[in-house]
Amino acid sequence: xDKFVIKQWKNSENHKSExxxxxxxxxxxxxxxxxxxxxxxxxxxxxxxxxxAATEPLPLLAEQEAVRGxxxxxxxIRAEGLDCDYTKLFTKSEADEIFVQLEKELEYFxxxxxxxxxxxxxxxxxxxxxxxxxxxxxxxxSGVTLAPKxxxxxxxxxxxxxxxxxxxxxxxxxxxxxxxxxxxxxxxxDDEKELEPRSxxxxxxxxxxxxxxxxxxxxxGKCATHRLEPVKLLLGHGSLLLMKYPTNVHWxxxxxxxxxxxxxxxxLTFRKVLPPPKN
DNA sequence: AACGTCGCACTTCT
DNA sequence: CAGAAGTGCGACGT
Numbered sequence: 110x111d112k113f114v115i116k117q118w119k120n121s122e123n124h125k126s127e128x129x130x131x132x133x134x135x136x137x138x139x140x141x142x143x144x145x146x147x148x149x150x151x152x153x154x155x156x157x158x159x160x161x162a163a164t165e166p167l168p169l170l171a172e173q174e175a176v177r178g179x180x181x182x183x184x185x186i187r188a189e190g191l192d193c194d195y196t197k198l199f200t201k202s203e204a205d206e207i208f209v210q211l212e213k214e215l216e217y218f219x220x221x222x223x224x225x226x227x228x229x230x231x232x233x234x235x236x237x238x239x240x241x242x243x244x245x246x247x248x249x250x251s252g253v254t255l256a257p258k259x260x261x262x263x264x265x266x267x268x269x270x271x272x273x274x275x276x277x278x279x280x281x282x283x284x285x286x287x288x289x290x291x292x293x294x295x296x297x298x299d300d301e302k303e304l305e306p307r308s309x310x311x312x313x314x315x316x317x318x319x320x321x322x323x324x325x326x327x328x329x330g331k332c333a334t335h336r337l338e339p340v341k342l343l344l345g346h347g348s349l350l351l352m353k354y355p356t357n358v359h360w361x362x363x364x365x366x367x368x369x370x371x372x373x374x375x376x377l378t379f380r381k382v383l384p385p386p387k388n
Numbered sequence: 389a390a391c392g393t394c395g396c397a398c399t400t401c402t
Numbered sequence: 403c404a405g406a407a408g409t410g411c412g413a414c415g416t
Contacts, residue, residue: 227391229416235392251390295391322410330412339410368408 181274188340190359191323194351195342198270198313204347208315210263211375215239215284218255226252236292242281246382248303257281264377271311271379275351279311279379287319290370296324296361299352299378307354308381314344317372321350323360344376 186193199207217223217237224231240248241264242257249255260268264282272278285294299310321342327335340360344350352362364376 225391227415230392232392251392295393297391300389324411365409 186340186342188323188360189325189337191325191340191356192353193356194353196274196349197345197347198274198349199347201347204315207263207267208346208375211315212373214261214263215286215375216258217284217286222253222255224253225250234294236294237286237288239284240281241284242382245385246281246303247385248281248283248301248380248382250301255283267313267377268379271313271349274349275309275311277309277311277351277381279381281380281382283378283380285376285378287317287364287374287376289373290317290319290367293366294364296329296363298326298357298361299380300357303383303385305381305383309351309353310357311379312344312350312352313377313379314348314350314374315346315376316374317370318343318345319364319370319374320344320367321362321364323356323362326359326361329361344374 181196181198184195186195217239223238224233238255240255240257241260244257244259247254247256268279268282287293304310321344323340323342325335325337327333328337328339342350
């Protein structure tokens, strides 16, 4: 399966580095991404000694324990107004297979749907994007309205696993593909008005392991009113990050550039989108 | 607010 | 240890 993944990747159009380097990185990413947990292994990342800190070692949450027994171990990520749970959703071999299938079957948006409107200016987004979900829903984001394509079996499989493990149902998924470490997404909150209020968002990742950073809204800028440390996670191959209310009220999140990452990552954020208002 | 890019200061790597 | 590379984050835009 690894060979298949690597072959698949070598046929991809987006890279400038040596093939052997890419192959090596891909192997490394896939090997490393299986069990890294939510906390960065890098020493510079603060452990929970300090102020707004974040992570405790793996207690199981009662309701999920009832559903899945000890099969999934969860890491709670907590800070003031931040409430997330992280677990490995798929085994490495399951995740490898799904990743190959996603790379083969997903059809990303092109043309106008690859741009966002900010301050009256159109920008190409530094990633690829597509939405799938129940037909009739729409999702509007920075000047672009995205209509979902119909569910694919592989997406239903992921969605159903998320439901099984979290007890939450989702009718929509926004998919972002980061071709390498230069692709990224800036700080934002998922506060679109067509999201069901207080519903959690389930973020499932495949491929390269990437840093993921939360910053408290009031800690940003020159006149910050709070001084909360950013909360930094690593999102690994086959992982699930469940972002629960009220995380998205006060915390911004981003996937920063990581120039040394050479392999692609595909991220799926499952959401509960309200049906369009009747007119 | 938006959410991207840019520039600069700082840190980490080699 | 010094220069290069990588990162964090505020400023800016319409």
